[in-house]
Amino acid sequence: MKTQEKVVRAEDSLEGAARLRSPSRSADKRIGYLIPEFPGQTHNFFWRESQALKEIGLETVLISTRKPPKEIMSASWAEQAQKRTTYLLPLSWSEIIQVLTVVLSAGPRAWLMCTKMVLDASDMTSRQKLRLILLIPFAAKLVWLSQEQDWSHIHVHSCADAANIAMLATSLSKSRLTYSLTLHNPLCVYGPNQAQKWGFSKFAVVITQKIYQEVVSSLRNCLPQKIEVCPMGVDLASFRRDLTYAPYDGSDAxxxxxxxxxxxxxxxxxxxxxxxxxxxxxxxxxxxxxxxxxxxxxxxxxxxxxxxxxxxxxxxxxxxxxxxxxxxxxxxxxxxxxxxxxxxxxxxxxxxxxxxxxxxxxxxxxxxxxxxxxxxxxxxxxxxxxxxxxxxxxxxxxxxxxxxxxxxxxxxxxxxxxxxxxxxxxxxxxxxxxx
Missing domain, CATH: 3.40.50.2000 (Glycogen Phosphorylase B;)
Known part of the structure; x- marks a missing residue:
């Protein structure tokens, strides 16, 4: 069994190698980074990933659907993250004007594309399609934010309504807005319209091989060209013991x-x-x-x-x-x-x-x-x-x-x-x- 000192040296080597493998042409880029109800109690990974993206030259502009309850914003970085995050809900009166401007200026072709997206959602009930229509104002706000904040791609950490919003935004954008997805759970968790959510995406990350096989089996002809199986991870420098683990010795509890x-x-x-x-x-x-x-x-x-x-x-x-x-x-x-x-x-x-x-x-x-x-x-x-x-x-x-x-x-x-x-x-x- 390796000593703790040898393991630490190996970790440092792996971390250094990871930095060296960073894409060379990613510097000075900015992307939107959409996480539902951020920052929540289980969102440490998203914060770490956004920091890692910054290390390799990709600035993340934090966007979320709405604020979570205060009782679950427990992370030490939560206040900082909240200040950096733009929320799609609720819409202020001034934002409603901006949203209407985006929708009207998008033109007939975009309106037809939005309509087609709603009609082509074959696995949705009439009520669900109405909900999809009601997401269009938030998609328009996303387009407006991309223009104001100067980014043209958004990575979505959800395959539920956040993915629908990103999908609809691509049809309203005149500047070729694109999006990508990370799938964290089986598809069934995220509701209908998966074929379109994935079909319009640029690429995707799936966290396990098992979920990847499910995606390929379920969506087959509706997948983006690039999908990578890549697990979530931890900050090894932070999650490291300063005292050796002591097993239970029968004393106390x-x-x-x-x-x-x-x-x-x-x-x-x-x-x-x-x-x-x-x-x-x-x-x-x-x-x-x-x-x-x-x-x-x-x-x-x-x-x-x-x-x-x-x-x-x-x-x-x-x-x-x-x-x-x-x-x-x-x-x-x-x-x-x-x-x-x-x-x-x-x-x-x-x-x-x-x-x-x-x-x-x-x-x-x-x-x-x-x-x-x-x-x-x-x-x-x-x-x-x-x-x-x-x-x-x-x-x-x-x-x-x-x-x-x-x-x-x-x-x-x-x-x-x-x-x-x-x-x-x-x-x-x-x-x-x-x-």
């Missing part, structure tokens, strides 16, 4: 950490029930969950609080709410193990962050997680919706210090080799250069 938005898809119910099982077996265990629901605490969080009360786990499970990246790192430093119990996780930046911190991970094998975690080598995979399996995996790590250390060391090495946040930035820059 066995500390379990989890991180992600509070949503039923994250499987927190099964994780919490696994803690109850471990308590019944006599293990002194404590679980902390970092994250908040989309309603700022008024939604799924309340269901979890009731479950914690029903299982009498108030002293064993803590819901931390939306916290900063630094608080997540502190939670990982203290943890003996990280768990993500998602029903189907596309990949999992939170898991990558834990792995980068040398923390052994227990994650469910739904979705594309197996492209990140190799079962028994750098983590433990368990079936989704299975509290017993989670409890057994946690018990195994709590009783085997050597296993915990080896899993954590191998996890860090896996992330260093394949999951730097700079990879996706380089992919976007390279495909944009070739477009």
């Amino acid at each position: 066995f500390r379990v950490f989890s991180c992600g938005r509070l949503n039923p898809c994250k499987g927190y119910e099964y994780l919490i029930r696994s803690i109850s099982l471990l308590r019944s077996q006599g293990l002194n265990v404590r679980l902390e969950i970092a994250g908040e629901d989309e309603q700022g605490g008024a939604g799924y969080r309340q269901e979890l609080e009731r479950l914690i009360g029903d299982l009498d786990l108030q002293d064993s499970v803590t819901l931390l709410g939306a916290v900063s990246e630094e608080a997540v790192k502190q939670g990982l430093k203290k943890a003996h193990v990280f768990v993500l119990a998602s029903l189907e996780e596309p990949l999992g930046v939170a898991t990558m962050e834990a792995m980068a911190m040398n923390v052994p991970v227990v994650v469910t094998n739904g979705g594309g997680v197996s492209e990140l975690v190799d079962d028994g080598q750098n983590g433990i995979l368990v079936p989704p919706e299975n509290s017993d399996a989670i409890a057994q995996a946690l018990l195994r790590i709590s009783k085997n210090q050597r296993l915990a250390i080896e899993l954590g060391q191998a996890a860090r090495e896996k992330v260093v080799q394949s999951f730097s946040y700079r990879r996706s930035a380089q992919a976007i820059a390279s495909m944009l250069e070739q477009a």
